[in-house]
Amino acid sequence: MSIPRRTLLIGALIATQASAASTVDQDDLRQAFIEHYATAVAEPNAVSSAIHQTLSTYPLYPYLEYQVLRSSLSSQSEARVNDFLERNADTPLYGRLLFAWARQTGAKGEWDSFDRAWQKIQRPSTDLKCLNGRHQLEQGNLSVAWEQARTLWTVGHSQPDSCDPLFNTWLESDNFSTSDALKRYQAALIKGREGLATYIKRFIRDQATLAEAERALALYQTPRLLLDEPARLKDDMPGAQALLEMSVRRLARQDLTAAIQLWVRDRDRLGLSTENQAELTRYLGVWYSKRFPNAQGRALLAQLDPQYQSADLVGWRARLALSDRNWSEARQLIERLPAEEQQSDRWRYWTAISQQGQGDSARETLQALAAERSFYGFMAAQILGVDYALNNRPASLDMTRLETLAATPAFARMRELLALERYSDARSEWNLAIADMSETDIHHAAHLVSSWGWHHQGIRGAISSEQWNDMQLRFPNPYPELYSRHAGTRDIDPIWALAVTRQESAFWMGAKSRVGARGLMQLMPATARATARRNGISLSTLDDLGKPDLNIQLGTAYLGEMFQQFNGNQAHATAAYNAGPHRVSRWLDARGELPLDIWIETIPFDETRSYVQNVLSFKVIYARMANTPVALFSDREFATLALNQQN
Incomplete structure (x- = not known):
């Protein structure tokens, strides 16, 4: 892939900045910070004034100062805490220390100090609300204290222990009633x-x-x-x-x-009320629809939403009609969707397929849809035999603006945090830094951090600044050689593997999902170990899954296994990579005779359906950006689309 001129310009900017300061000095300061930060955690009083002075010019010095205060907060004065807060009000450390100080002073009953901290907090946590209730109680503001107690107590879950003194007093008061107990x-x-x-x-x-x-x-x-x-x-x-x-x-x-x-x-x-019925009606109806009910069950769905008020449920009823190839019913149901939904690429595509199924011409609808950069637009383009529409709009970057952003303390801290792999802190800095930025500045900031290798945040920045057509920013390819080498070994398309990564982690360094999937291609530990064992790949520890080379090697190996298991069908294999091969096999056993586009549309897991559509679309986008031949579906897959099976 050729390197765009704007990327080279940003690289030149960074190189110029690096030459302005001694790299050796920066490395020395970074190492000193690492060592003394550990000391600040374990023994904060051992961080001498000389160390503070030495590191005072280092971008992450506020983090060292914060940790010293945080580790010895019980012995700190309000004046020193406020001094830090005033000097660091534009950093994420402000909120962290303020909350910690409020918790400590509240727990110790130092209500004047607590109240001064409370007044600065915009979105207090539950434990701080409880402490404030105790404060109001101590001040004799019973009506305020009881209102706070009732609000916090009358919930369906347990509350922090810090609430107990407030609750205990309220429960013994005349303000508490049996109806409060019934509500909880x-x-x-x-x-x-x-x-x-x-x-x-x-x-x-x-x-x-x-x-x-x-x-x-x-x-x-x-x-x-x-x-x-x-x-x-x-x-x-x-x-x-x-x-x-x-x-x-x-x-x-x-x-x-x-x-x-x-x-x-x-x-x-x-x-x-109709409004209060809506959520549960949608929940029940969609769940039931995903069981693919018989005619009697379809009638029950009609009773559940007789006025077609739930767009999600109407959409699923349309999917069921598509699975029956009942083009007339599908078309009628699509027409029951809200006007905005009907104009989405999804339902424009299925309107066209239903039109064709009823013997009407769908060419005009498909031609309009083929101009869109989406899964459905790409399907329409392949059906018509026209080029896929990338709609790329390269960024026009202002180098002065980039220089200004790069020189700000917030972005200097971000870059150092990335170097230390403190990704959570870096994201906190980003979120605060862009809070009041214009979309133009956010767009520039996204390009800046992407040029550092922080591609995940660059992609998020493109979203925040609504730069949907900046393909270079939204679809980076930081490891082309690794995909080429490892995918080639598995005899799969490296761009497909790249598209999987873009969907899985968006190249987030240190990515780890809530269920434990790790690394660029988001491998579950058990899957990674089994894949390594089957393919003779060394995996010493799970931490190694954070290494791009090994993660891509294992991810492409597993993707290749799915490709073989599902007979070279990329849609099925992609679904298996996300949901597991056992589920995909079950879906194929139940509905494998469906046209491929209808099968994808009726995948019962919303996440997996979107995942498959995104990965196949991203494959097209990456290939078009690289000026390499590409097809959304192989010839064999394409032949199984609904429109082609009608002919």
């Missing part, structure tokens, strides 16, 4: 916290309220009771609407059809 009891059951509900029951002291609690517990434990005995809930009973929703949701786990029948029967009977 019901809230706990609705959240599935039966143990918490059992604890709360001790605060219910009259028989009438206790009976309401028992009613809620019975519906929680046996939700089908309400289906058989509607009188268990009436619209004048406390929390009846919330208890209906709880019962329906719990029954849905046991019998989804019965849950829908219960919801259809009782949502109006118990007075839920």
